[in-house]
Amino acid sequence: MFFRFPPDIVPSQDASFLTGKTETFAKLKIESKAGKRTVFLTEHTILLVVQGIKLLHFSNHTLQVGPGQVVLLRKGIYVMAEYIEEGLSFEALLLFLPGKVLQSVRVLTPRPRPLAEASCLVLTADDLVQGFKTQLRLYFDKPLLEPNHLMAVKQQEILLLLNAAGYQQQVADFVAAALSTEPADLDFIVRTYLLQPVTVADLAQLCNRSLASFKRDFQRLYQCPPRQWLNQQRLAHARLLLQNGDKRVAEVAQECGFENTSHFIRIFKKAYGHTPHALRTKMTID
Incomplete structure (x- = not known):
């Protein structure tokens, strides 16, 4: 926050x-x-x-x-x-x-x-x-x-x-x-604020672009829509934290840029087929 x-x-x-x-x-x-x-x-x-x-x-x-x-x-x-x-x-x-x-x-x-x-x-x-x-x-x-x-x-x-x-x-x-509106600066800004609770509109503003031009330039640079790419990167980092630490799910969500824990759990399950709690349980059993 x-x-x-x-x-x-x-x-x-x-x-x-x-x-x-x-x-x-x-x-x-x-x-x-x-x-x-x-x-x-x-x-x-x-x-x-x-x-x-x-x-x-x-x-x-x-x-x-x-x-x-x-x-x-x-x-x-x-x-x-x-x-x-x-x-x-x-x-x-x-x-x-x-x-x-x-x-x-x-x-x-x-x-x-x-x-x-x-x-x-x-x-x-x-x-x-x-x-x-x-x-x-x-x-x-x-x-x-x-x-x-x-x-x-x-x-x-x-x-x-x-x-x-x-x-x-x-x-x-x-x-x-x-x-600057250089592609290298867009990449630097996106990766700098990847795990912050910023929106696609926030990133567009930080990159000195309109929302439409940011989405277009982002797609060209990453071959993926910004919201999809951001969620993929944040969820991958969250999964790594869950597998290698004992922080609460809400803490992990916040550290990965998700302000709403329920939303985080929902899209985590959609991406990996199980909830963060289920991943923790499976690791304990294994």
């Missing part, structure tokens, strides 16, 4: 989001207690820490982000936590950057280098970026009556400020990777 930022629908009374008529622009995150959560960023995002330390947990390392840094995150799933000193609180801003915003600054950046699979870019926040952060934070204390035009400018401004700070090439590389 994960939190989606920005969510599909923002409650009108939730003052922690800056929203326009059809778009959510930014999120103010304030925490008084440390916590660890899985977050699905459905848009490319800039993270600006105001106070405290943000922890981003990756498979082989943990990234610590403080007020002196700015982080560009490609849309995707991240495990996040906070380090909070006693008596203080954690505060950070998430500024969302839709593809149309990145496209608008793409022509202003140098020719990108070969794309990397890195999902984030960490840069030093200079005085101009710090000033941008201070101003953006004020918008949550004094809500804007007509945020659409101003926030669209602010989304571009932060990228231009990073260019002006000497990060033109890094920004160009990030933008190119974030907007």
